[in-house]
Amino acid sequence: MPDTPSREATVQRQDTFISFGSFRLDRAGRLLLKDGVPVRIGSRALDLLIVLTDRAGEVVGRHALLDLVWRDVVVDEAAVRVHIASLRRALGDGQDGARYIVNVAGRGYSFVAPITQVEPEESPAAAPAALRATIRPPAPPRPLIGRGRVIESLSELLLARRFVSIIGAGGIGKTSVATAITDRLRTQFGEENVVFTDLGAISEAALVPGAIVAAVGCALSGADPATGLLDFLADKRMLIVLDSCEHLIDAASRLAADLFRQAPGVHLLVTSRESLRVEGETVHLLSALASPVEDVPSAAEALATPAVQLFMERAASGGFLGALTDGDAPIVAEICRRTDGIALGIELAASRVGTYGIRGVADLLAGSAELRLVGRRNVAPRHRTLQAMLDWSYNLLSEEERRILARLSVFIGLFTMEAACAVAGEAEPATPGVATIVASLVDKSLLWVDAAEGRVFYRLLDMTRVYAAAKLEEFGEGRQVALRHARHFAELFRKLGLEHGAYAEIGRHAPHVGNLRKALEWSFAEQEHRAIGVDLAADAAPLFLGLWLLGECRHWSRLALDSIPAAGGFSQREARLLEALAVSSMHTRGNTDEVSQAIERGLNLAEEDGAGLPQMRLLAGLNLFLTRLGHFDSALAAARRCAAIAERSGALSDRIIAEWLLAAAHHIAGNQAEALEHCQRGFTLEAGLGRLEINLFGYDHRLRASIGLARLLWLRGSPETACRLALEVIEEGARLPPPGNYSMATAHAIPILLWSGRTAEAAEHIELAIVHSERHSLRPNAAWSRALKGEWLLLEGNPVAAADTLREAIAALRREQQHMVLPAASRAMAEALARTGRHDEARATIEEALSSAQALGQLFWLPDLLRTQGEIMLRGPHPDSAAAEALLRRSIGHARDQAASGWELKAALPLARLLRRQGRQVEAHAILEAIWQGLAETSGSADLVEAAEILVALRS
Template sequence: MAHMTVSFGNFRLDRASRLLLQDGEPVRVGSRALDLLIALVDRAGDVVGKHELLELVWQGVVVDEAAVRVHLASLRRALGDGRDGARYIVNVAGRGYSFVAPITQDEPKAPPPQAGLQVRRSTGSMPPPPRPIIGREHVIDSLSELVLARRFISIVGSGGIGKTTVAAAVAEKLLSDFDDENVVFVDFGAVSDPDLVPGAVTSAVGCAIGGADPVAELLTFLSGKRMLIVFDSCEHLVDRTSHLAGEVYQRAPSVHMLITSRESLRVEGETVHLLSPLAYPTDEMPTAAEALATPAVQLFMDRAAFSGLHGELTDGDAPVVVEICRRADGIALAIELAASRVGTYGIRGVASLLANAELRLVGRRNVVPRHQTLEAMLDWSFNLLAQDEQRILCRLSAFVGLFTMEAAGSVAGDGEQDAEVAATLASLVDKSLVWVHLVGESVFYRLPDMTRAYARAKLDDSDASGSIAERHARYFAALFKAIALEHGAYTDIDRYVPHVGNVRKALEWSFSSDDRHAVGVELAADSASLFLGLWLLAECRHWSRLALGDIKGTSDKTEREVRLLEVLALSSMHTQGNSQEVRAALERGLDLSEADGGRLTRLHLFAGLNIFLTRVGDFEGALAVAKRFDVIARGSDSRGDHAIAEWMLGSGHHLAGDQVAAWEHHERGFRIEADTGDLDADIFGYNHRLRALLGRARLLWLLGSPRSGCELARAVIDESANARHPTNYCICVLYCVPVLLWSGDTEWSYTHIERALAHAERHSLFPYAGAALALKGEWLVMTGEELPGVEDLRRALQLLHRENYGIVVPATLGALARGLVDCGRYDEARATVDAAISSAIEVGQKFYLPDLLRTQGEILLRQPCPDAEAAELAFRRSIEHAKAQGALGWELKAAVPLAHLLFQQGRDAEAQALLAPIYDAHAEKDGTRDLTEAVNILRRAPREPD
């Protein structure tokens, strides 16, 4: 139930009294405008469509959409929307309106989340909360309100001062305000290349895309979202993160951002919060009670207890502890590091060590470079470590983000036993220099970013820097070689996602010098499944192209070259369209794999070539490739390969124009699946079982069971919504919705067309966006919205031609021709369909000929001077081509208008003789408009001939 009274900005809205107050004074606003405000406030953060607003505010009253615009304009003037930076109501183009200002509910809120509730984790895991957070409670509360009110907050302060800790606590506090899953933490400590900043945010927010302009695609994805994104540790990427944050603030009005950085981003919209050091007593001789009244001393004693300190703080030790906190300058991490040694050295022992360490903790973040500040802050802690701890810590700095115990032993160890490395690592964890992260059931470790930078500087000054970087790269090359050997190129990579930052670093190191390229080639090939699984296609394409540029001319890396060619083809097909580069990569891969005898690899490449040729509209070529796939699959013991071969043949015959053969192959594949049980049907980024199911739905309709075909089409779309890769949902919608439109079902179709269009645009699947836009245009034409339908169809054709996505071009041209004739543009309609027919004949796209010829006949009858003779010829040619395909549904769609024409000419018996056998051949006698019309025609009594 909505709260009766809410506040936003300097306004207060009282629903019960239907009163809007500004600074306590009533605001004059019309009744309808007030109703609109209440409706939008109730759905704050969501986009509310114009039709929904009409229904909510003008219940039962028929008004035009312009009424919404008029009253909203009045409401915005009353609110002062847009003045002095105030933003309350935004128009989301093509979708509706959204109330974007933070709202305070005057009734008590629900209790805050329970301690320990985990914030969503992605690119970087949310840091584990301190034990407990000390001295920041008021800051956390204040920042939580500020984030809601101003959207874009930067926490700025010195290294180690606690920015990440505070940001994580604010994010957890706001979980309920953003529906838990919409709070995202992006750890830029795991990103070294500025060009990877958009990809890191993309991965974190759950948008698996890979187009040519990642920033634009990310902004499109975020534009309708309400979420909180934490950008953590931005200082080393400040230029790129500031640009991205500024764009998000401007173009994603419901996204809130919380930034941690050693310097402000200095972009429009940013509110800077300077995080102060923890306070400690200024009196040189405080009592224990006076010292414990300050957060710095509280933090020190809390962490010292965890290190093994027993007993309470005494008045005698209080000044010593205050001096330690003073030397640490109130910086939380420095205090924690000092306290972590108290269990070993005692309070006075730690103070003595610090006094002799010549610490340089006086520098400020905006005066000295980051590495100097880290040195000043961490030198003393480093000097407290044993020699083996120092060595291991420096070498662990080679890792980016998370790493395993095994990785630590391989990269940081010097031949020590696993137990020795584990003991040293555990000691570093105890000293808060290494954090523990649980990912599922696996234990990972991570150096805090500040500690890693300090240790990295130490490592770079040593002779071991180069050898450790090489160990790091070779470890991950060996790890992913083992993964590739065990699972192949298409494994479930979820368990390996934490390695992505280290793989990137290893690849960067490998390709930074000519003498290291061999390692990079191996790793690029073997880690391809990781980037493909995350759908980081642009990055995948980048590494594969680098590796292929170095691998050519070698004779002992055929298998990896083939894998790289496959990866390049797949990633390029989705990011660059159906280009010649894709085809060249597939064909070279096939040449190499055929000589090498790799059956599984050839199957992948043939599947890719089949998909490529299908997408560009070469249906005969795609069928020929399917037959070659089948030959190889028959030599395999894998029942899954056999099923996919049958399904691929079925799809090939379907588009090549043999629906009976297509049905037989599809059903054989499903029988194999039923006998085998679950099988892996994912090849080349496609789920071939879903592809076969949508083919079965289309075939049911074409072969005379339209009701069953439509039911299956709906079920396939529902199933595909949970598919792993975003391509599968789009494919199922794009090729199942036409089944519904063939039947005249325009009610259920539209929702899924819109969802597919949004899905394709969100994930930068540009060919599918073009196809979805074409479907939307066809739907609009079918429902009487001819002009906007024609516009969408024209724009869709531009997209389809640009992406070389020829598979749906003939259908789109047919729909455009029907839209043009509905608009009265007869000559243009006739020219469009004539060109489509000629093109389909020229390139062998037989599948579309029946529908195009039927459309041609209908246009000839509807033009100002109907040409009945030419129309009859077009209808008969349509029936003839449909019969040759075995496409009963196409036959009926042409026979119905031809029968009407024959009746008009007094050829009643001929009309019924034409229509009756086609109708009788349908296994299902209902489910389409054509069947209903056929029944009406057949019930008409033939007239006596003149």
């Protein structure tokens, strides 16, 4: 007996009706009835029944069933077993002695019940084909990743409220969630009382009641199926799912409202891209799957999010055998973000990983290929590709909605209603208002609403934006809309009037960054519209700086400056751009000629105009720039110029800024008493004004003053207070935007802890400072932080590691021209070399550091450099006590000239030890005692502990 049935014979018998037991099968209409009532049966199970009844009494092999039922679809034999089991349940096979299908071991299956041919006129009228399609439930769901809590809470909500609508964008997983909920609640309602109705399978509103009638399985008579359905369900307890209602929203809404009112035992679960907006409905907006928030997540961090879990699960199903690595985790995270956490988009992308690999899929998506990727064949056509899914939604829109959606594709990320109206609006008064259409697109889940800080923003999903952008080109409006977009944001930022340094509230404007970039790119690409780009770059520079997007700020500032035609006279735009260029370049490229030239050009323009505040900001930047270069006297001159401007303006805030600039300049120039006076005067003036919040060249000026005060207190002999304040400013720097504040705080406050010997407290902050500076690409600060780590290693008794770390840090400091801190790093390097027995290198290093400091007039570092040189003289095989004593006394003298008792004590300690060894206890005691008596505090540092011990020993 041949194993494979004849397809021709099967086709010939499709037009007949058969009867077995209490069942009647309409092959052509694909309808199975039991006692005249439609039986809910899956599509594949019905295919199996038709094939088996065609060969009733014969054994049909599994391979033959696969060939006939799953034509052109690759599945395994397990699918046959699953659907045979489903078919047996639908037929009640084995119940009350009824047998229909038997399994012949090793061969296949056979239909064994007697069959009677029935003429078409004897068969009951069948439901229309469109309605029969609606009673097929979706394929058995795979485990839903990231939806467990939603399924649980919605199941409880559905039992309590009776009527729940799951709303969301196409492909987000509404049907999958609804199917999982029905599976969860089957035991609550009973298998026969859970009904799934796919309204996506029908296109006419008049067929909606009939679709539910067919799904419920009630035989009705009369012209109005809705009335009959309501009567039938009035006393029934059932769960009815209405899936994909958006294209039949009016008809579905009316019937759902009637069912809720007139059938109190019926629970309704609706899925749609917009809500039904009828009485009794409880709406749940299904959110996207969460993706990693880290820019560069590890594999573990990425796999903690449901979007990446889904991606990797589907990738494995598609033949990818590898595990997610730390190197690929950021790529997968970006793919998930690009799909906006839409389950269908993630699945379609992941399904290609087995073929292309993770990086290959990322390259595919870079060309917007996600719209064309084909998914599973056993789903509705509208869910097989993102293109088809979006076509489905787009075709439901009115002409006005389509045009506005296309125009909105010009926006990147978030945008406001005001922006939408300005860019997507029409001049014709007869056109519906943009606000109305935007609201309609939100209702249809084509636009998402994002509320931030009490403001409402809108955004298109990335895949929707790509789709709509193609439609915009079809309308031929791309260039016109881009011009509107650029002009709107140029006008917006002109009105905002953002100020350089006013960063306290800058974060509220961050949602505009994506559109700002888009407008700048378009403007500078269009020669005739570059003026828009210049204005926008100048007005938006404070936003880029405030968000610490330094590379972008530098790029747009340079491009705008190159686009300004050469012309005489003051240019406010040019001055703002020069300041932005100087700030961004200094923090990203170091102390380059580009920075100094930008500052000097900006100062010349500001002086021509006589504007006070721009000059003060630029002079503050010049002071900072010169300080970092190690030109301490020139930095003091810049601070004095700033003080003169403040004196002329008379503004209290200007005077405070000037006092703090003078304090910083005098401090690094070696005038500690005068520096402390200016610093405290600034804080006194500020007390009458309130906390001054202004950033100058990327730093909070008050924080800089607080750091300076902590350093001055240490130098003036109050280490306990200084260390406490140092820790406070480090914590404050971590809280203050932008990121440069924390780097500044750690770079200048950690040395106070190291000077005091408080290495345990310094260790944690040094490591955090290194990570912070590298994360934000602050190369100069990274070099400072590594130099501090080298000093810490030295204090911890690890001179070999200290020398290696310091050597790398010094090379980086030289590259970045950070000459301000180079003497300190070189001093530590010399000491580390001496402690490892490399005495000649140590002496050469400290001599070079001293020579460089003296040549640059860096008096601030002389006491510490001379002290270290003296201590090096005492090390090695041939100590020179006389030279060492002379150097240590010179160190004390320079420290006394600076009014820096902290430096004095550091040099006095090795001198006192030397004098004691030589039997000169009286001299040693006199030197230490004089310094001790001048200290404001006698605790808080390792130096004070040692000094107290020596004094006690000398007195005894």
